[in-house]
Amino acid sequence: MAEAAVEAAARLRPDAGETHMARARNLYWGKQDYNAALAELELASRTLPNDPQLFELKGYIERRQGRDDDAIRNLERAIELDPRNAGILTQVAISYHNTRRYAQERSAHDRILSLTPNDPSAQLGRAFVEFEEKADVRSYQQAVESIRRTNPTAIRDIANDWLLCALAERDTKAATDALTAAGGDSFGLAYADNVRFNRPFVEGVIARMSNDEVKARAAFAAARAEQEKVIQAQPDNAEALCVLGLIDAALGRKEEALREGHRAVELLPVEKDAKHGPNMNKYLAMSAAWLGDKNLACEQLAIAVSRPNDLSYGQLKLLPTWDPLRGDRCFEQIVNSLAPR
Template sequence: MFAIQSEIAKTIADQLQAKLSPREENAIRRSPTSDISAFDLYTRAKNILLTSSSGGKADTLQAVDLLNQAVARDPSFFDAYCQLAFAHDALYFFGYDHTSARLALAEAALQAASRLRPDAGETHLARGQNLYWAYGDYDGALAEVEVARQTLPNDARTFDLMGLIQRRQGHWEESTRNLERAVELNPHDIDTLLLGVAGNYSLLRRYAEANQWSARALVFEPNNAFTKVWLAYMDFASKADTRPLHQTIDSIRAKNPAAAGPEIAHFWIICALAERDAAAARDALIAFGEEPINFAPNNFRFNRPFAEGVIARMTKDDGKARSAFTTARAEQEKIVQAQPNFGPALCALGLIDAGLGRKEEALREGRRAVELLPVEKDSMNGAVMVEYLAVIAAWVGDKDLACEQLASVIRRPSSLSYGRLKLLPFWDPLRGDPRFEKLVEESKQPFALK
């Protein structure tokens, strides 16, 4: 089978009159593994990682299991080790397992890949991904990508990774340019189209451009549920209009209920909260399954009792809210004890304490979370951290601090939008305050790339 693939690739290159370097010719001739079963396990894992837009915990753990089986069958399976490192890094980066043990597993996979092919572009690309996701070492990651580009000059993955790193640095123009280049090289990459290029434009509140890029994804996959919901979410974000999002989610649930899983639930719960529909919000929680709760579109994860507390708080059921937040606190405290320097986990504890009226603890935890992951370190998650500090301040009655923090987020690219400020119950304690209402109006304005 692999010989046939190599022959096809060589024939295509000849027909295109493409001049291949010796390294490229070797790459075409090299079979990834001699074990067909190992290759099947690898392919299944790779498809899971490629098609999971939300980076779900269960899917990623399944991919890890498949890849471990693949390398057990063939310990020289280089590509499988690269994918295994990626999967471990994803579990760490997205907060599912932000522990030193997970980092060690990623490092072991990287070391195995490096022993097999130390000079391969894919090895440097995997190391770059690891430095970015596991350590936040953006300069080191970019240096590895630059080395990878020497042997992978027209590989979309190098431009994609550069763009993702650069937006963490707050270099939005360079990031957008590299992500657009990645799409030029691989037009069918839905994740880069939506979460990369369109994602950048949405964070810049340039929704017309975000919609143009998002619409391109529908050309390739017209029935892609995530793409449809993403496009509808742009109307919510830019116009505070829940109707397109509500209708799109209803349509997906009616026509393809299996598609209304965690990827869609992220947006469903936001829509339900914006419409003050407690029943729909609880239905969205069910759709998350065993996955942590994510109030889209950011990577912060919350436990289910916290979300239940938010719903009860919205409906002014103080007793149920306190009970839910108390349960949430017991769960979250364990995570913080295991990961004391993980900003998002501490931020979630601060929100829970704010819901319980523990003002001093909540503000201390929220401020510490911002210190652990400042905007200067991570332009995206750092901004979300400041946003949630503003929520904490609002919930404990410190309107001055809430408006101060909100102003700092509104004046930089972030996922905080007009729709979220206008409609979500998180901000109810600030409604009617002239400073807050002014910030809501300011959130309509787009950013220029600079």
């Protein structure tokens, strides 16, 4: 449908900058053909040299190509041209976050807050920086509590953040309350992560955190049944496969878990998608850790942290999902490499 609309526009105004922009969007979002999309943006720039959307899209494409410095320059240019666009500022903050430029990320969040001071996501984004950079959950937890107290209608929207706080604090009651408040069936275990987990999976993580192994295994079995349906419909979906691999790791199904995790890495390598690909290595590392294969876990974790992505000191230091690696020399070296200086 999108392609038909683009071609219709091309017939009417084949040389218009807007037509080349539309083609670039379709190539980026619909086909993941990043070089062709950039070529269309180059043509669009001849008649739209100061269009912030052009620089914004160019930044997104370069981020997927692993050209993060170029991506940040173009996103910053987009903000210069459209300084009150909180959406672009949020993407700039994400790029700073993924490249662990936390001081710049704070500044970006401060600008977002100046534009949208009452937006819960803006408030949490600023507080989350302390958690990620310093493994300090206090500001994050205080922001969650403040929103719960003063803006109860937003609780469902912030439930995933509430859940992450509770997991970091090993607070099983708060984690369960957050899960109940969420109401949905899609959860992330990190900031701006493209990998989503179903409700039974999170129930399993909470149960295991509280050492209730019977409840944990029942929850992970239910999570597996749900995730298999996703895989049947989308057998080559890398994100869905890495989730299934982690579920199988939780159930001790080593052969299946490692096969699924490696397949996810093959389907979405960092060379294909530098923004989301490292998450496949991250969750393969987590699967290996849960299975007791610390060598593979550290190997994959080292790959993940060597690339710009959301993996942080705070996550590795505080989240219970990394507990099987605590005390391991290689793991602790990786954690310390991300510690604030």
